[in-house]
Amino acid sequence: MNAETDGTGGADGAQDPRRQFAEECRSARELYEGGPLTQTQLARMVRTSKSTISRVENCVGPVPAGLPPLLDQVFGTDGLFKRLYEEITAHAFPxxxxxxxxxxxxxxxxxxxxxxxxxxxxxxxxxxxxxxxxxxxxxxxxxxxxxxxxxxxxxxxxxxxxxxxxxxxxxxxxxxxxxxxxxxxxxxxxxxxxxxxxxxxxxxxxxxxxxxxxxxxxxxxxxxxxxxxxxxxxxxxxxxxxxxxxxxxxxxxxxxxxxxxxxxxxxxxxxxxxxxxxxx
Structure with a gap:
């Protein structure tokens, strides 16, 4: 397969899996069972940087491929972030x-x-x-x-x-x-x-x-x-x-x-x- 686009997908709001991923990440962090997590704390738990978490939550740039399963593990979300990541990947194409x-x-x-x-x-x-x-x-x-x-x-x-x-x-x-x-x-x-x-x-x-x-x-x-x-x-x-x-x-x-x-x-x-x- 040889045709890819810029990854915008032309979607808006809740229909945009990239935006939904960002909102779910922010919500899960703020509603964490042990108390709200800062971006720095979450970054430490998923072995990445605060700037990466900030970019993900603000829909800036791509979601790192290794991040979704780690978020599912930390938040106990039963594959939610992995599924959203798969949708993001699909929407990057015509x-x-x-x-x-x-x-x-x-x-x-x-x-x-x-x-x-x-x-x-x-x-x-x-x-x-x-x-x-x-x-x-x-x-x-x-x-x-x-x-x-x-x-x-x-x-x-x-x-x-x-x-x-x-x-x-x-x-x-x-x-x-x-x-x-x-x-x-x-x-x-x-x-x-x-x-x-x-x-x-x-x-x-x-x-x-x-x-x-x-x-x-x-x-x-x-x-x-x-x-x-x-x-x-x-x-x-x-x-x-x-x-x-x-x-x-x-x-x-x-x-x-x-x-x-x-x-x-x-x-x-x-x-x-x-x-x-x-x-x-």
């Missing part, structure tokens, strides 16, 4: 992408095919920035920074204590095509190698000579959630679609399985990525 992002945060497994660029969940900040810059040459530095921040924030799901099973297949052209400078691309390929060593991640490369296959039309993700639902997400240049029809999901999932069998093994994929990285 409406047509939000359901995919919401499903992404709840997924127990994600299988992704990308024929053109490194998937957003694996991009480095500089790689993402180079893509955004090419996609909109008129974007301001602030806009670029916000979009990169939103994209990198999505990667928190792979770093938490219970990450989803994550399978990724990229076309060989993805690792061959230089995005940004030589240094940017080397850093990105190095990051891919590191991701490939994670026990919950399987990273494969589909060679250019692999021939035709059923997913040549574009990128695709298969997302399965703990409630047993499985959906497919497909994306165009300016559009994204969720596919839920069981027969279509089954067909596309099968196409992904065939692609998995056709792609290089994990070790051979890592060797190819390392070879291209060293050749830059």
């Amino acid at each position: 409406e047509r992408y939000r359901r995919r992002i919401e499903l992404e945060t709840r997924a127990i497994s994600i299988s992704e095919w990308s024929p053109t660029v490194v998937p957003g969940l694996l991009q480095t900040p500089d790689y993402a920035r180079a893509l955004f810059r090419e996609g909109n040459s008129r974007a301001s530095e602030a806009e670029l920074a916000s979009r990169v921040s939103n994209r990198i924030a999505r990667q928190e799901i792979l770093a938490n204590s219970t990450p989803p099973d994550f399978s990724v297949i990229v076309c060989e052209s993805v690792i061959r095509r230089r995005v940004g400078s030589r240094e940017v691309m080397q850093e990105q390929l190095s990051a891919l190698l590191k991701h490939g060593t994670r026990p919950t991640t399987v990273l494969q490369v589909l060679p250019l000579d692999a021939g035709t296959h059923g997913l040549m039309d574009g990128p695709m993700s298969v997302l399965a959630t703990s409630d047993g639902a499985t959906v497919v997400y497909t994306e165009g240049i300016r559009s994204g679609a969720i596919i839920e029809e069981p027969a279509d999901v089954r067909h596309l999932s099968r196409s992904y399985d065939v692609l998995t069998a056709t792609a290089l093994s994990r070790d051979a994929s890592a060797q190819m990525i390392r070879k291209h990285m060293e050749a830059l």
Whole structure:
């Protein structure tokens, strides 16, 4: 998935999860069971700074990814702040992408095919920035920074204590095509190698000579959630679609399985990525 916005979401008042997060934080702090907490006291309890708490309560800047579960722990709010944070993350994207992002945060497994660029969940900040810059040459530095921040924030799901099973297949052209400078691309390929060593991640490369296959039309993700639902997400240049029809999901999932069998093994994929990285 490759389109993020500035994170405003266009919402107001109680419909804005960012504002609700701020109000809930302030309210929980002031109504704390042991007596009202100052921002300094709360900051100490959640291992952050007073200025961070102040920014969160005044809707200034993003909510740090590690803060919501700590607030839930301190206030005993049974996942309230975690749920609001997931809504904030989803609202950082155009409406047509939000359901995919919401499903992404709840997924127990994600299988992704990308024929053109490194998937957003694996991009480095500089790689993402180079893509955004090419996609909109008129974007301001602030806009670029916000979009990169939103994209990198999505990667928190792979770093938490219970990450989803994550399978990724990229076309060989993805690792061959230089995005940004030589240094940017080397850093990105190095990051891919590191991701490939994670026990919950399987990273494969589909060679250019692999021939035709059923997913040549574009990128695709298969997302399965703990409630047993499985959906497919497909994306165009300016559009994204969720596919839920069981027969279509089954067909596309099968196409992904065939692609998995056709792609290089994990070790051979890592060797190819390392070879291209060293050749830059």
